[in-house]
Amino acid sequence: MKLAVIVFPGSNCDLDLYEALHTVCGADVEYVSHKATSLAGFDGVMIPGGFSYGDYLRAGAIARFAPVMKEVIRLAKAGAPVFGTCNGFQILTEAGLLPGALKKNDSQQFVCKTVALEVVNNQTRFTHQYTAHERINLPIAHADGSFYADQATLDQLEANGQVVFRYAEENPNGSLNNIAGITNAAGNVLGMMPHPERAVEAILGNTDGLRLFKSLLTPAAAD
Ligand SMILES: NC(=O)CC[C@H](N)C(=O)O
Secondary structure (H helix, E strand, C coil): CEEEEEECCCECCHHHHHHHHHHHCCCEEEEEECCCCCCCCCCEEEECCECHHHHCCCCCCCHHHCCHHHHHHHHHHCCCCEEEECHHHHHHHHCCCCCCEEECCCCCCCEEEEEEEEECCCCCCCCCCCCCCCEEEEEEEECCCEEECCHHHHHHHHHCCCEEEEECCCCCCCCHHHEEEEECCCCCEEEECCCHHHCCEHHHCECCCHHHHHHHHCCCCCC
16 A cells, blocks of 8 residues: 655644654655645555644645645545544545534643543544554644534534544543544545654654554455
C-alpha cells in the first residue's frame, strides 16, 4: 500500500506522520505537495496536523481549495483510506468528506495535553487492532477541536458506528457526545483530533497510537 502524506503551507505534523508510517511501521509513503494535481499510484492519503494557511478564515477552510484536494476527494469516493489528524480532521470536514465541523474549544484556549479515549468502534480499517471499548491515551494539541453537528447528524453517526473515538474522562474542548474521531458512512475516511502519530514509540512515552497505523497497514480479513 502506497500512502501520500499531504503537505500544505503551515502543516507541522507532516514529519511525525511520515516517520510513524515509514520509520516505525516500514510503510511505503511519500510527501505530496498541496499543489499536486495527481495522486495516481497512491492507495491512501494521510492529512497531517498543523496550521494550514495559518488557520486564516477557519481552520481547514482554505486548504480544502488546494489543487490536491480534488484528487483526495476522488480517492475517498473510490473507497481508498483517507486519514486526517487534527488540522487534517478540520480539512476533511471543510472538504465535505466528513460531516460536522470543528469549532473553537469551549475554553477559548489552545489545549495541549494527553487525554484518555475510548475506542468506541474497533471494527474499522483503522482500529481493528484495538479491542472493543479499549481505553487508550493520546496527545491533543488544538484550539479548534470542539466537534459540532446537528442532532440528526449526531444520531446518524451514533447509529452507524461512525463514532470511532470518544473522550473518556474529561472532554477537553466541548465536543458534542464527547466525540474525538469519526468516519464517513462508508468507513474509509477517518478524522480525529488526537495525534496517534505522536504516540508510536516507547521513547515518546506512549505507543497507544501505533495500532492505528498497524491496522491500516494490515487490513483485517473483512476488508
Ligand atoms: N495540531 C494541530 O493540528 C493544530 C490544529 C489547529 N489548527 C488548531 O489549533 O485547532
